[in-house]
Amino acid sequence: MQHSDTSTLMENESLNPFLIAQKQIDKAASFLSLPRHVVEILKKPKRVLAVTFPVKMDSGEIRVFEGYRSQHNDAIGPTKGGIRFHPDVTLDEVKALSMWMSLKCGVVGLPYGGGKGGVICDPRTMSTGELERVSRGFMEAIADIVGPDKDIPAPDVYTTPQVMGWMMDTYSRLKGSYSPGVITGKPLILGGSKGRNQATAQGCIYTIEEALKELNLPPEKATVAVQGFGNAGRIAAGLLAEMGCKIVAVSDSSGGIYDAEGLDLERIGALKDNSSILEYGESCRITQNALLELDVDVLVPAALENVITSSNANRIKAKIIAEAANGPTTPEADQILAEKGILVIPDILANAGGVTVSYFEWVQNLMNHYWTEEEVIGKLKGIMVTSYHEVRKIATEYKTDLRTAAYMISLLRINEAMEARGWV
Numbered sequence: 001m002q003h004s005d006t007s008t009l010m011e012n013e014s015l016n017p018f019l020i021a022q023k024q025i026d027k028a029a030s031f032l033s034l035p036r037h038v039v040e041i042l043k044k045p046k047r048v049l050a051v052t053f054p055v056k057m058d059s060g061e062i063r064v065f066e067g068y069r070s071q072h073n074d075a076i077g078p079t080k081g082g083i084r085f086h087p088d089v090t091l092d093e094v095k096a097l098s099m100w101m102s103l104k105c106g107v108v109g110l111p112y113g114g115g116k117g118g119v120i121c122d123p124r125t126m127s128t129g130e131l132e133r134v135s136r137g138f139m140e141a142i143a144d145i146v147g148p149d150k151d152i153p154a155p156d157v158y159t160t161p162q163v164m165g166w167m168m169d170t171y172s173r174l175k176g177s178y179s180p181g182v183i184t185g186k187p188l189i190l191g192g193s194k195g196r197n198q199a200t201a202q203g204c205i206y207t208i209e210e211a212l213k214e215l216n217l218p219p220e221k222a223t224v225a226v227q228g229f230g231n232a233g234r235i236a237a238g239l240l241a242e243m244g245c246k247i248v249a250v251s252d253s254s255g256g257i258y259d260a261e262g263l264d265l266e267r268i269g270a271l272k273d274n275s276s277i278l279e280y281g282e283s284c285r286i287t288q289n290a291l292l293e294l295d296v297d298v299l300v301p302a303a304l305e306n307v308i309t310s311s312n313a314n315r316i317k318a319k320i321i322a323e324a325a326n327g328p329t330t331p332e333a334d335q336i337l338a339e340k341g342i343l344v345i346p347d348i349l350a351n352a353g354g355v356t357v358s359y360f361e362w363v364q365n366l367m368n369h370y371w372t373e374e375e376v377i378g379k380l381k382g383i384m385v386t387s388y389h390e391v392r393k394i395a396t397e398y399k400t401d402l403r404t405a406a407y408m409i410s411l412l413r414i415n416e417a418m419e420a421r422g423w424v
Contacts, residue, residue, distance in 0.1 A: 013332045015306045017096035023331045025099070028407030031398050038415050038424050042102075045095050047071045051141035055133045065134060067119035069142045070098035071151055075417035078149055079115030080105060080355060080362075082156025082185075083138070085131075085163075089118035093305075100326055101355065104348040106410025108387045110359045113414075115151045117142065123158045132166050135159075139167040143174050148181030148366065154358050155185040157304075165190050181365035184358035193361035195376035196354075201235035202377065203353015204324045206384040207345045208240070208298060211320045214392075215343065220244035223296040225258075225318070227251050227288065228303030229272055232324045232351065236300055241265055245298065249291045252277055253303075256291040257284040292316060301328035308333045316342065323347035338401050346403035348410070349391055356383050 014020065022043045029039045049069045054062050068091055071079040081101040094116050101114025119138050123131055145151060155164055164186045171182045180191030188194065195202070212219060222245045226237045229252040237247050247265060249258040252272065257263065257280045271277050278285055292299065292312060299318035301307050305327035308316065313329075313336035321337065322345045323329065329337070329344065337344055357380055364370050371379075395405035418424045 013310050013330055015309070015330065016092055017305055017327055018092035018099075020306075020327065020331060021096040021099040024403065024407060025103075025411065027331070028404050028411055031400065031404065031408055032411060034411065034415055035424065038418065041418070041424070042073065042099075042411060042414060045070045045072045045098050046074065047145070048091070048095060049142060049145055050091065051138070053137040053141045055130070055137050057130055058127050065119055065121055065137065067117065067138050067141065068094040069117040069145060069151070069153075070094045070115065071145070072098040072102045072114040072116075073414055073418075074113040074151075075414055075421055075423065076105070076113055077111035078113070078147075079151040080110075080112040080154070080184075080358065081115035081117070082154045083117035083119070083159055083163075083167075084156035085119050085121050085123045085134070085158045087120060087122045089120045094118045097326060100348055102414065103407055103410040104352045104355055105359075106413045107348050107391065107406045108352045108356055108383050109413075110355065112152075112355070112359065115153070116156075117153055118156075131163065135163045135166040136170040139170040140174065143171055146171070146182060148179060148362070152181070152358075152362055153183050154355070161185055161187045161192060164192075181362055184361040186361070191361070191365045191370075193357055193364055193376060194371065194373035195380070196357045196361060197231070198235045198239075199357035199376075199380060200232045200324065200351050200354035201239055203356060203380055203384045204232070204236055204300070204322055204345075204350045205239045205243070206353070206381055207350050207388050208300075208320065208322045209243070210385060210388045210392075211322070211343055211345055212298075215319060217297060217319070218244075222246070222298055223248050224298040224300065225249035225291050225294050225296045226300045226302055227256075227291050227307065228301065228325060229268070229277060230302065232354075233300065233302030234269065234272070236302060236324055237265055240298070240300075248296060249286065249294055250277065251286075251288050251291050251303075254278055256286045256288055257281070258286045258291065258294065259284050294318075298322060301325050303328070306330055308337070310336060313337055314340075316340070318342060320345065323350045326351065334401065334403060344402060345388075346406050349387060349402065349406050352387070353380055353384060356380055 097116035302324035
């Protein structure tokens, strides 16, 4: 791509996740003969709730928090999706994430639509008591629109199984009966599923395995950079190393480290837990941006949105990008990566392992019968591998990239459900 084209792209590039999600839906719909009104329905959430709720802080001060819950489409089944606690939560972000959740559930064939929630707060500055009161306050505020057969939340950025436990308890108290199926990602003792903690990373690894086979690249010859050493990134790095891949770079919010000979993940894990990964060694330090542009076989963006844009896509050298994070690549960057022949495993497929095992958790709650970890991981592998090949087949048939193909599969499923229900 010529320089002038790239600068034009940059001028027009929007980093608003809601506009990006709409653009991606438009692109996939252009390959399908869906009626325009169907596309318009899918480009906006069906319902969005904005709430404010007071919380008493440890100091005795009353603080008023703001939060959102977006329900994108419930034609196929109840809506499903995480709740994030973050200072930068916005309404547009929550709406976009709910849309991506619909598409994610669609691509792996789950009987769900997409939902997403967020509270504008910084849990890193709160005591455990304050965090509990915010969690319970938010669940009270949204309780009327969630439920095991309506909308099932889950953990997301800066929320944990413990937060889910408090929210489930609050909902159960409000309804007057034990309701574990209202939320997933709970502690095991409250009906959580075995295998849930590593599910997002594990699902991502299954798709990377299939992509490596496609490129005839044995894992033991593959080099990997992981951007984001949180839950998904850290576990993904460990699983890839177990497969024989060489992890040469990782980063977190403090910065990155790189060693062409391979990193000692155990040591990095200990540093992450006790101080900072940057203490690995001064000579190894690199910036977040430099990590994205390393000459590696596999790049795993596992942090936040919009890290691969039109301004750096030209410099990306990885053969495979597996999006463990939601929305790490902008549509303009996608175009550049496609022209470079880079295989991008899109977020709605690559990180669908989390919602797949959340679905298993919900099913187990409804049955009140629980599976072993081997059963859970076995079922997950079957779904991820099958879904990868279904997406690959559509991409080949329509001569398009994997993201557009994944969107096409989801849009067709949602449209079929809306037609069957007489909505359209």
